[in-house]
Every structure is written in structure tokens, then in C-alpha cells.
Amino acid sequence: MATHDMTAGVEPLLExxxxxxxxxxxxxxxxxxxxxxxxxxPQVTHCELLPDSAEIGSGARFVNHNLERSPDxxxxxxxxxxxVVRFVPEREIAFRVEENWAVWSFTLEPGADGGxxxxxxxxxxxxxxxxARQLTDGxxxxxxxxxxxxxxxxxxxxxxxxxxxxx
Numbered sequence: 001m002a003t004h005d006m007t008a009g010v011e012p013l014l015e016x017x018x019x020x021x022x023x024x025x026x027x028x029x030x031x032x033x034x035x036x037x038x039x040x041x042p043q044v045t046h047c048e049l050l051p052d053s054a055e056i057g058s059g060a061r062f063v064n065h066n067l068e069r070s071p072d073x074x075x076x077x078x079x080x081x082x083x084v085v086r087f088v089p090e091r092e093i094a095f096r097v098e099e100n101w102a103v104w105s106f107t108l109e110p111g112a113d114g115g116x117x118x119x120x121x122x123x124x125x126x127x128x129x130x131x132a133r134q135l136t137d138g139x140x141x142x143x144x145x146x147x148x149x150x151x152x153x154x155x156x157x158x159x160x161x162x163x164x165x166x167x
Contacts (some may be wrong), residue, residue, distance in 0.1 A: 009143045010128050014098075014150055017119040018158040022165040023110045027116045028090040030161050031106040034062050034082070039164070040157045043068055045077075060084045062095075068149065069142035100124075100132030118161060120154050 002028040020027055023116060033056050037044040044063040064080045085103065086094035094105035102124050109117040128136075133143075139145040 010133075011123055011147055012124055012151070014122040014147065014154065015119060016154040016158055017117055018162050019111065020116045020118055020162045022103075022116060022117045023148050024090045024110050027108055027118055027161065027165050028124045030164055031118070032056065032089065032093055032110075034053055034060070034084070034093070037064060040160045042156045050081075056084065056087070056093075058084055058087045060087075063127060068140070070139055071145060074139075076139055078143075100128045101126050102128065102132075116165075118158060120158055122150060122154070 029031060030040070035047050035049065035056075037047045043066050044064050045067050048063055049056070050061040050063060053062065061081065061083045064082065065077070066080065067075060067077050070076050078102070081098040082095040082104075083098070084093065084095045086092055086105065091104060092107045094103055096103045102122050105119075105121045105123070107119040107121070109119070111117055136143055136146045139150070
């Protein structure tokens with residue numbers, strides 16, 4: 001049986017960061033609850049906890065509804081299912097997306113000046129699923145194009161959080 005490299009053509013780690021003039025507790029209020037993802041991410045339109053997850057914490061499961069414009073101008077919508085895999089209040093929240101295996105996270109680092117450095121990451125240590133690869137290549141312009149879309153979305157997400165935290 002032939003196997004192929006699930007990491008081929010996929011950057012294993014995307015990362016961006018922003019310095020925010022607000023304490024970690026204030027920034028955590030914004031990023032520590034995945035139901036607020038639609039407030040920050042240009043791709044997420046709605047996020048809801050699944051009925052078996054009463055609160056946000058390790059093991060909490062949720063659904064994201066997403067919208068992206070394809071390179072040919074079509075609106076693409078899709079749903080993802082995720083589980084919180086790391087949860088340290090005022091420090092880090094990370095969740096793994098079932099459909100593509102990506103692990104997204106926000107990490108907060110306290111600054112010497114009382115502010116916060118907020119780091120957003122998308123890691124794919126196992127690569128991405130065949131389904132995600134096929135959909136990205138077929139509808140999102142390919143891995144390289146979609147990686148640029150993800151990078152731009154991360155920057156926009158971080159800037160939106162910064163404005164809200166400092167406002």
C-alpha cells in the first residue's frame with residue numbers, strides 16, 4: 001500500500017504576534033472563550049459549543065461556521081468541529097480541528113510594561129488530512145495561496161483583538 005507525506009507542501013507552523021497595551025487578564029477575556037472567534041477571525045462567522053460541553057476548558061468541543069472568498073470570487077462556506085486540547089487560563093488556549101488536523105492556539109506572554117504579547121499559531125505536526133488537501137487544492141487556490149490567506153487572517157485577527165483590548 002502506497003502512502004504519501006501528509007506534510008508535503010504545507011508549512012508546519014504559521015505564527016504571528018502582536019504587542020497589546022493591556023494586561024493578560026483583559027486579553028484573556030477576549031481570546032479565552034472560543035465562542036468569540038467570530039468577533040476576531042475574518043473567516044469564522046459563528047462558533048458554538050456542542051451540547052456535551054457546558055463550559056470552555058480542556059476537552060470542550062465546538063463547531064465553527066466559516067466563510068471565505070475563493071480565488072475565483074465565489075463565497076465558500078464550511079463547518080469545522082474542534083476540541084480544546086490545551087487550556088491554561090490567562091496563558092494559552094489551543095484547539096485541534098477534526099477535519100484538517102490543524103492545531104490553532106493563542107498564547108499570552110506578560111510584558112514587562114504590564115502589557116501582553118499575544119501569539120497566534122497554526123501548527124500541523126501531522127500534516128493535513130487528505131480531505132483538507134483536496135478542498136484547499138480544488139477550491140482555495142492551492143496550499144501556497146491558502147497559506148497566504150491564513151497569514152493575512154491571522155494578522156487581521158490579532159489586530160482586531162488588539163483594538164478591542166486597548167479600547
